Amino acid sequence: MDNPKKFLSDDIPAFFYKFDTEVPFTNCSLCDGKLSDYSKYAIEKVFKQNKILNTSEIVYEYAICWDCAQTSGSDISEDSKIAIMSLFVEHKNFISMRTDYLHANKMYNIESWIERCSLTGKEVRLCNEYAISAIIENDKLLYEHSPMVVSDEFMEKLQSVLSKETKDKFDGLRDKILDGSPSVEDLIFSPTPGVL
Ligand SMILES: [Zn+2]
Numbered sequence: 001m002d003n004p005k006k007f008l009s010d011d012i013p014a015f016f017y018k019f020d021t022e023v024p025f026t027n028c029s030l031c032d033g034k035l036s037d038y039s040k041y042a043i044e045k046v047f048k049q050n051k052i053l054n055t056s057e058i059v060y061e062y063a064i065c066w067d068c069a070q071t072s073g074s075d076i077s078e079d080s081k082i083a084i085m086s087l088f089v090e091h092k093n094f095i096s097m098r099t100d101y102l103h104a105n106k107m108y109n110i111e112s113w114i115e116r117c118s119l120t121g122k123e124v125r126l127c128n129e130y131a132i133s134a135i136i137e138n139d140k141l142l143y144e145h146s147p148m149v150v151s152d153e154f155m156e157k158l159q160s161v162l163s164k165e166t167k168d169k170f171d172g173l174r175d176k177i178l179d180g181s182p183s184v185e186d187l188i189f190s191p192t193p194g195v196l
Pocket residue numbers: 028029030031032033064065066067068069
């Protein structure tokens with residue numbers, strides 16, 4: 001197979017701009033470092049679905065530099081790491097089947113990548129909440145294993161295998177990223193480990 005497995009868009013699609021200012025992220029939400037100092041950084045946006053109006057509303061979003069992305073999960077317990085890995089392995093066939101299909105058909109538009117959960121296939125319109133993450137490489141959107149969608153269904157599975165200690169650590173990380181923003185108190189989501 002000579003299908004490409006990696007594609008860089010011409011620019012950053014507006015979908016991955018900051019929601020309130022409609023311009024690209026400039027600083028890391030964890031260390032406040034300039035994202036332009038990195039050849040790679042990650043973005044995550046969490047949405048709530050309004051099933052009556054059939055619209056999604058953004059709950060929170062952040063950008064994280066490559067250094068912070070590499071180190072943010074490094075202090076979680078071995079047991080939790082193994083649990084996260086095995087959950088991903090369990091869903092591996094679906095993930096690779098789907099990305100293979102998207103790459104083979106050169107479907108390099110965000111809509112195709114974010115319409116359903118990358119792990120379970122659940123459509124985002126059927127989710128109460130879902131998270132979308134992406135990697136920006138040299139000011140271009142990277143299509144490789146991401147953009148990736150994590151549905152509420154997969155997040156619940158993940159929560160069920162994590163130790164309380166690990167969940168607390170992810171919650172702490174989320175609080176640090178969001179700086180105690182009160183609108184996120186009722187969220188089931190944490191920064192999605194293993195996605196980056
Ligand atoms: Zn950082």
